[in-house]
Amino acid sequence: MAIDFTMSPEQRQIQAMAREFAENVLAPVVPEADREPDPLLAHARTKGAYVEAYKAGIAMAMLPKEYGGGGLSCLDLTIAAEEICAVDPGFACTVLCNGLGLMPVAWYGTEEQKKRFIGAATSDPTGEFLGGWTAGEPPGGTGGTANFDNPFPRPAGIGLTATRDGDHYILNGRKKWSSAGGWDAKGVNAQTVIVRTDGDVGGTKGLSAIVVERGTPGISYEFVNKEGHRTASNALITFDNARVPVDNLLPGAAGNGDFVINRNFAWSGPVAGIAAVGMARSAYEAALKFCKANTAGSLTPIIRFQNVGYILGDCAAKIESARYFCWRASDYLDKHEQHAELVGAMCKINTTEAMFDVIYKCMQVVGVNSLSTEYPFGRFLREASVLPIYDGGNMGMQRRRVHGVIADEGFNPRAVMEDSTIVFEKSMESIGTVADWDRQYSNSGSTPFVSAAE
The missing domain is CATH 1.10.540.10 (Acyl-CoA dehydrogenase/oxidase, N-terminal domain)
Structure with missing residues (x-):
C-alpha cells in the first residue's frame, strides 16, 4: 500500500x-x-x-x-x-x-x-540575508497584476519596463506588495522582479524575470501598512532609471515571465494553504480550551452543548482535510519537478477559504468575548483574511489558472487522481483576462487575443 x-x-x-x-x-x-x-x-x-x-x-x-x-x-x-x-x-x-x-x-x-x-x-555570516519576490503592481489605469498574461500589448498588464541599454537594462515603473523592502526599507539582498521586456506583445510573450540586487541606484521603497501579516515586509517600489546588469536576467525566463509567476504561485500554494491550517488550528485549540472552561451562565461548560460540540467537531474535520490536501499538493510538486500549476492553485483556493470560515466559526462558539484583545481570535481572523487574497489572489489569479487548465481540450479530469503530469502551456493562459473582448472587437475584424496568445 x-x-x-x-x-x-x-x-x-x-x-x-x-x-x-x-x-x-x-x-x-x-x-x-x-x-x-x-x-x-x-x-x-x-x-x-x-x-x-x-x-x-x-x-x-x-x-x-x-x-x-x-x-x-x-x-x-x-x-x-x-x-x-x-x-x-x-x-x-x-x-x-x-x-x-x-x-x-x-x-x-x-x-x-x-x-x-x-x-x-545560503552563506551569509550575519544570518540577515533576505530574498524578495516582486511581481505585483499598484491598482489604477490598465496596469496591475491580476491580468498579467493579458493578450494585449502595453499599457495593459504588467507596467514595469526593462529597456536594453548596452550591458544593462533600464527599469522604470512601480511595483506594490513586493516582499523586497528589506530590514531598513533599502531593499533585500536579492529580489526576482517581473518586468516588461517587450511592450509590443501581450503578457504571454513580453514578460521576463531579472534579479535586482540591494544597493542598485534609482530604486526607492515605501512600506505598505497592512491589517494582517504585519510582521511581513510588503513595499511600494519605484524604479527610476534603475540600471541592472544584463547578466542578471534569468535566461530561461526571457519572454516567459508569465511562466515564472504561474510556477511560483503554484509552488507556494500548499504553503499558503498550510498557513491557513496553522491559523485555524490555533483558533480551534483556543476555542476548545475556552469552551471547556466557561459556562456562559449555565451549570456546565458550554462544550457540553450540542451546537458547540457539533461546530467544533466540524472545524476539527475541516482542519484535518485541509492539512492532507496541502500534503498531497506538496507531494505532487515533489513528484513533478516542482510543477503543480493546477493542483497548487486548487489547494490554495480550497484550504484558505475553508480555514477562514473555520476561524469565524470558532469565534461564534466563543461569542462576543472573541472580540476582546485578551483572546487571540481577532489576530487569527486578520491573519486568515490575508491568505485568500495574497500570494496570487484566489479570484485574481488562482481560479483563472484552474480555469485555463481544465478548459484545455487535452485536459484529463482524472489526471490528479492518477498522479499524472499536467503540463502547463501558454495556451492555457489569458483565459478570462479580457472581459469585454466581444464588445470591443466583434465588429472590428481584429483578433488580438488569438495573435498574442497563440
Whole structure:
C-alpha cells in the first residue's frame, strides 16, 4: 500500500524543530511586533528571530542543497511551515519569500547565477540575508497584476519596463506588495522582479524575470501598512532609471515571465494553504480550551452543548482535510519537478477559504468575548483574511489558472487522481483576462487575443 500519511522519523524531527523554534523563539516577539504601528518597525522587530531561523537552517531550507540550501522537499517544507504559521504566518511569509525570490533562479537561471545568487543567500555570516519576490503592481489605469498574461500589448498588464541599454537594462515603473523592502526599507539582498521586456506583445510573450540586487541606484521603497501579516515586509517600489546588469536576467525566463509567476504561485500554494491550517488550528485549540472552561451562565461548560460540540467537531474535520490536501499538493510538486500549476492553485483556493470560515466559526462558539484583545481570535481572523487574497489572489489569479487548465481540450479530469503530469502551456493562459473582448472587437475584424496568445 503506497499511500501512507505517517511522517517519517526525519519528518517528525523537522516538525519538532520548527515547533520548538516557533513556540520558544518566535512567539515571544510576535505580540509586540503585531501591535507596532509602523510597518517597517513591525517587520524589523522579527529580525532577531529571523537570524535564529537562518542559523537553524530554517530560513533557506527550501533552496537546493548543491548551492548551500537545506534541500527540503516541498512536503517537508509544508510540515515545518504549519508549526511556524500556527504562531505567526507573517513571519512565515518572510521565510517563504526567500523561496519565491530565489527558486526562480534555480529553475530558470544559469549555473553561474545559481552559484552567485543562491550561494550568497545560503552563506551569509550575519544570518540577515533576505530574498524578495516582486511581481505585483499598484491598482489604477490598465496596469496591475491580476491580468498579467493579458493578450494585449502595453499599457495593459504588467507596467514595469526593462529597456536594453548596452550591458544593462533600464527599469522604470512601480511595483506594490513586493516582499523586497528589506530590514531598513533599502531593499533585500536579492529580489526576482517581473518586468516588461517587450511592450509590443501581450503578457504571454513580453514578460521576463531579472534579479535586482540591494544597493542598485534609482530604486526607492515605501512600506505598505497592512491589517494582517504585519510582521511581513510588503513595499511600494519605484524604479527610476534603475540600471541592472544584463547578466542578471534569468535566461530561461526571457519572454516567459508569465511562466515564472504561474510556477511560483503554484509552488507556494500548499504553503499558503498550510498557513491557513496553522491559523485555524490555533483558533480551534483556543476555542476548545475556552469552551471547556466557561459556562456562559449555565451549570456546565458550554462544550457540553450540542451546537458547540457539533461546530467544533466540524472545524476539527475541516482542519484535518485541509492539512492532507496541502500534503498531497506538496507531494505532487515533489513528484513533478516542482510543477503543480493546477493542483497548487486548487489547494490554495480550497484550504484558505475553508480555514477562514473555520476561524469565524470558532469565534461564534466563543461569542462576543472573541472580540476582546485578551483572546487571540481577532489576530487569527486578520491573519486568515490575508491568505485568500495574497500570494496570487484566489479570484485574481488562482481560479483563472484552474480555469485555463481544465478548459484545455487535452485536459484529463482524472489526471490528479492518477498522479499524472499536467503540463502547463501558454495556451492555457489569458483565459478570462479580457472581459469585454466581444464588445470591443466583434465588429472590428481584429483578433488580438488569438495573435498574442497563440
